Amino acid sequence: MSAEIYVRNAWYVAAWNTHLPVGKPAAISVLGEPIVLYRSASGRLVALEDRCVHRLAPLSLGRCEGERLRCMYHGLLYDADGRVIEIPGQAQIAAQARVRSYAVVERHSWIWVWMGDPSLADATLIPSAVGLDDPAWVLGTGQLDYAAEARLINDNLLDFSHLPYVHAASFGAPEVFATERPITTALPRGVRFERWVVNRQRMFSKDANALVDNWSSYDFVVPGVLLMWNGSFPAGTARACNFTKPDYQQALCDVTFTSQAVTPLTENTARYFFSWGPHCAHGDEARRDLLMGIASQAFGEDKVMIEAQQRVIDRTANPQIMPTTADKGVTLYGQIVRRLIAAEATSPTKSFTPAATPA
């Protein structure tokens, strides 16, 4: 995959942690690299190159044996560092008989894999998503596979002016999402978007006459993680706090949180992980299920549009975009990504170059 599009020194979401029980290897590609994930008998998480050194069979068809993983083609046994430690019927094992191992961390209910220089893997760079075990939130989860490159999904999440059009039938966001621009701020590894919508009807509520001031704020950070807070406040709050960030303690209703992560699987496929739900003071499991039903519809709408966009791009000889003023966040994020990629290239510790087999 093209090195100029995605940051390598970053944590990518590889799976929901519930999808990785002890002893059951799972396969995923990230940035085009096939990876096998497993949770060992002791509970340790392991992420290895999913390609046996012998004849390139996928280790994800293998068998967990305690801390180790056995290739189930001809029985080579790998330890958690990717070293071959047993070849049935053979006494000597070459030192280069090993596959790449990836730094892997479980946090906020997600399994995160570091795709860059292993010596730079820094767990403090993991975005502050919210896990399902956080008692403050009542979250539902889902995931969706895209026949489209991750970058197009990122672009979508970096420009909410699409809400009144793509999601006209689901989220019911007012036109002001397209006609007015949010406050857009660069972060060290992403972009922050903040927006007041004043005198808006309560979201997904039968009480259509109750007008509120709605505040939403989200960070979209490298390598493609969205963290968003939302809350409705008594009408007048926006003006009272001079259109800056409100105190969530004052929220009237509809305080919700969503984590979303876009993982490039291959050059033209991606996986989209998401959670959403109310703060425990603002909703219960029924409210969560209502929100997740709406999200299912809405994320399906995104998928239809983005996959269609991908097909148009694929049959366009020299695809060029024509940015609008709504693209400020997209542009800003692109600059940050390019800056981080440039820094990787000049880093004294060279980025790991994945090889077909260990050199």
Add this chain to the structure above:
Amino acid sequence: MSAEIYVRNAWYVAAWNTHLPVGKPAAISVLGEPIVLYRSASGRLVALEDRCVHRLAPLSLGRCEGERLRCMYHGLLYDADGRVIEIPGQAQIAAQARVRSYAVVERHSWIWVWMGDPSLADATLIPSAVGLDDPAWVLGTGQLDYAAEARLINDNLLDFSHLPYVHAASFGAPEVFATERPITTALPRGVRFERWVVNRQRMFSKDANALVDNWSSYDFVVPGVLLMWNGSFPAGTARACNFTKPDYQQALCDVTFTSQAVTPLTENTARYFFSWGPHCAHGDEARRDLLMGIASQAFGEDKVMIEAQQRVIDRTANPQIMPTTADKGVTLYGQIVRRLIAAEATSPTKSFTPAATPA
């Protein structure tokens, strides 16, 4: 798509007019160019490049608003000439914010799109198909998508010597279609085929003993439109009119008409539109339905053969054909197409070159 195969300054059938109600955009590719068709609130037909200037989303997922079409990704609004006339939240609109618009005409129940130089679009060049509203004929209709390039379907329609073989089980055409050649005449933009079959059994009739002289005549014209008349006459008529064109007023039975159009969608896919039915003096809706049942089977037989032919061509390193004397029409049509394409190249008004985005 290769410019050497298909004439650009020509009207291509893009749809049955019944498939384009007011306010419902429809997508089609012609010569590899994605096109969105819509019928505006006032009934005007519009054909635009199906690719938003902003981020290349397909406009065919858009929403008709009166005379206009709104891209439903980020809300850009296009007028019927392809100009962007509104970008939500943005005051200025660049002059180059426009997509190509195509000349489009509704005639003979088909929507025709002109793929070449718009300044040369000339509605008199639309082939004389017969519409469903013509009271003289009782026509049924259909369409079929091919996983094969349009040229192979054209070749098929330019050589009816395939009838006794491909359609042995359906049309029941006698062997003479293969063993004797029709009268073949060049037209300014196509080829005419005429043939008497004497002492032939009536077509699709239980009255198998009734021998007739059958006359069939068809024009196959650029860019791939077949117009065919058929009629059976009292035995002896062929000789009586010296094997030239008969007077249809003298026809005994089985006077039918069929329009067929082959539209290249992409380099290796095509759409085949067709109608068929009896003259109102020679059949009713029941006869039409009988004919359409036979046509369904027969056109399916063509599709099986031509798609199989395409697969063989695709896996042949340097595919070469070896023409027979039955290929006279194919050869003649090829010469006409090459002559028209050469004329396009030397035309003072340069053919429109579709760009990924407006220059």
Add this chain to the structure above:
Amino acid sequence: MSAEIYVRNAWYVAAWNTHLPVGKPAAISVLGEPIVLYRSASGRLVALEDRCVHRLAPLSLGRCEGERLRCMYHGLLYDADGRVIEIPGQAQIAAQARVRSYAVVERHSWIWVWMGDPSLADATLIPSAVGLDDPAWVLGTGQLDYAAEARLINDNLLDFSHLPYVHAASFGAPEVFATERPITTALPRGVRFERWVVNRQRMFSKDANALVDNWSSYDFVVPGVLLMWNGSFPAGTARACNFTKPDYQQALCDVTFTSQAVTPLTENTARYFFSWGPHCAHGDEARRDLLMGIASQAFGEDKVMIEAQQRVIDRTANPQIMPTTADKGVTLYGQIVRRLIAAEATSPTKSFTPAATPA
């Protein structure tokens, strides 16, 4: 297809003979070359290039007429040598109007096609498979299509150390298949594998306590044919015959035979033909059906692993293998194949180069 991988001067299995009734043409690709097979009215087997000289329609959609085959697109008639002997409506037929014909032989219930220089086709080179009509064996049959290149299946069959892993749930082969190496011997056109497993439980038997010495021996010969004998003997037999080949007359039970053939269809697809069953003195049709049930499961396990291996290879930039000592047979077979291919290249009679159409 790459000429460096597969021997051309060899007999490839193209079909089970029961799949080729008189008068029904069948299509297969071998080494990427489309071939039509038919059995003529007199019972003669014919194998021709499956591509009409006229417009490249597949002859396998044609109609058998006595000894001949008619292309059912425009009616060209081919004789059994591939010559066009009739073009409807055309008096003259060019001498170069012919397709390649292949040497083809029916033996051991298989149809074998010679893919190399026709002048070297030598029926004595057909491997000694066992036909279904051999009264000594009670054989079941099957075939399986692979989305993987034939070479990977050959590799699999040349290294039975995969048995305890891939087939842990089916064949129940003990670990010794992986931890100890068989006797491996080069043959003129293949490799022989022989192995005693002593004090093994009877295979697929409820009598789990009955320990036997099991002898298995197979030849894997060009271009990808496996012929395998198996038998269980009283414990102690292996030692008594000094771990060499036993006398099958002394076998206690479980004497079976299997023929297997791997045919490369295209660069990345293959067809796998197989039979298996007991010697008539060691089992009946019920035993055969039991064995074929196990084989169905086991060969499905191979397919899962090998197709997954192919997918990993396909997305690996520069796929390299790292052989183990279990690869002795694979390596030996590769040397034999390369030697035979080199001999073909220097042969005074040049290998036939298949052309798109006759030159």
